[in-house]
Amino acid sequence: MQDTRATTTVAQSGHATEVHGWLKWLEVVLVTGLFLAAGFWLRPDDPLHVGNTFAWPVLAPLLIGLRYGFFPALMSSLLVLLVAGWHYDKAAATAYPWGWAAGMLACGLLAGEFRDYWERQLRRANAVNEYSLQRLEEFTRNFYLMKVSHDRLEQQLAGSSGSLREALRRLYGELSQTRSEGLNEESAALMLRVLARYGQLQTAAILAVEGNRNIQPKALATVGDYEAVSESDPLIRYAMQERTLVSVQTEFRKHLKKLDTDLLVVIPLISSTDDLVALCVVESIPFFSFQNRTLRLMAILAGHMADMLCQRDQTMAGSHEWQSLCSQARRAARDAEAFGLPSVLLKLQVNEQDLATLADRMTGLLRGLDVIAVNRANESPSVVLLMPLTDELGLAGYLHRLELDIRENAGRSLWDFASQQSLVVKTEAQVAEWLAREGGAID
Structure with missing residues (x-):
């Protein structure tokens, strides 16, 4: 009614x-x-x-x-x-x-x-x-808002530093093409170009360091309108003293009484053997790139650059592949200690008649940063694989793919002829001990 x-x-x-x-x-x-x-x-x-x-x-x-x-x-x-x-x-x-x-x-x-x-x-x-209709209107509004945000994020990522894995892959690809050895103008220009790309550097330079202490006043490579700086610059002195990346943010947090510098960031290039080979001094960087994520990325890249410069001068037992794996393993250990980046070492021990088959199948599944080496130092040969930026879950996925690949091509299981040993990289001493047991010291 x-x-x-x-x-x-x-x-x-x-x-x-x-x-x-x-x-x-x-x-x-x-x-x-x-x-x-x-x-x-x-x-x-x-x-x-x-x-x-x-x-x-x-x-x-x-x-x-x-x-x-x-x-x-x-x-x-x-x-x-x-x-x-x-x-x-x-x-x-x-x-x-x-x-x-x-x-x-x-x-x-x-x-x-x-x-x-x-x-x-x-x-x-x-x-x-x-x-x-009201809910549909809200959903439509949120959808277009998310689409605009996604498009803007894609634009930012297109011009930003990108992932660490892609940056390291580009670094090794470009520096491996240099014909000369050691630190020179050509290698310095390539390194500075990589740092400028992933750090959005506007004004910077690479300065050579001799004997871990003597800074060469002349820059080997520059980008932007670089003006020479004195080696007595407080930021440079602090970076040499601490042997790590420093910035004006770091200096202010340390409460230094005086900060008379034209630099924003100083990045030391220190190898895994603790050799200081160069400094990257930055005078100008965009405000939105001057953040911990970008500085962390450049510090990691600088360490890998120093390793590439010093790698040919190292004298270690074993083949060139084994030497490269040992050097990369030490760098992975340093990255794990300093930045918490995961890495894994994998050893698969087999008989001599199965060694070639296993090495070929593992080589076919290599990613951009993986390093593989065949080790015959022990009684039974083995294939050792370093997987940077990979945790235990990534290792399990790799072993599963390897098992399927060998079963498809060889018609038998991987574990019928191979035994596994693995190590999650955490400290440098741990990696040195593990590799020493395999017949190749990294001291």
Whole structure:
């Protein structure tokens, strides 16, 4: 049952039409009066069609109920019943047609209740639809916001330093193409170019260091409008003393009383054998690149650069591949201690007749930074693999791929002819002891 409201909303041909309250009640009176007037005009002796086959005045409350609902249908039915009471009282009828009156009232009220029920259903459906549209609008707004953020992030990543693995892969690829050995203008220019790319350096230079202490005043390579700096610069002295990357941020945190320098960052190039071969001095760097992530990346790259410069001068037992693996293992240990970068050493020991097959399959699965070497120093030969920037989960994935590859190509399981030993790189002493047992010291 619906209460009277100032306006009523009804559905007509799929559109909502607002009907004013006074117009609704005017229509109730006019429609009901029209049917009653028609009955008095057509059948004066029985205007309410009580004795007829069909009581036509019932159409008035029926139509009102279908259009406006329960309460207007009730008013229309009562109006008809009042007219019927007046007519029978005037005609001095012996009996009032109570059955006819009950049917009249029932038809109007049932039609009104039917209309009200479906109006409630329609309103509920409209509410659900409006909620769905609101949620869809919120989702669309969030989707486009996320899309814009993703596009902006892609643009930033396209011009930023990228991943450490990709940076090291590019570093080894470019420095391995130099024809000359040691630190010179060509190798310094390549190293500075890599640092400038991944550190977004604007003004910087590479200064050679002789004997771990003597800084050469002339820069081997420069980028931007570089101005020569004195070796007595406090940032340079502090970097030489601490033998680590320092910046003005570091200096301020140390609460130095005086900071008279034109430099922002000094990056020492220190090899895994603790030899200081050069300094990268930075005078200008974008503000958004002057953060710990970028400085950490450049410090890691500088250490690998120093190792590449010193690697040809090292005299270690074993083949060139074994020497390279030992040098890279020491660098991985230093990265693990200083920066917490994971690395793994893997040894697979086999018989001589299976050595070539295993080495070929492992070489085929090498990634960009992996280093592999065959070691025959012990009684049984083995293949040793260094996997930089890889944790135990990455090692498990590699062994699974190797097992599937050997099973597919050799028709047997890897563990039928190979035994495994692995080491998660954590400290330099740990790596030195592990490799020494394999027949190649890295001291």
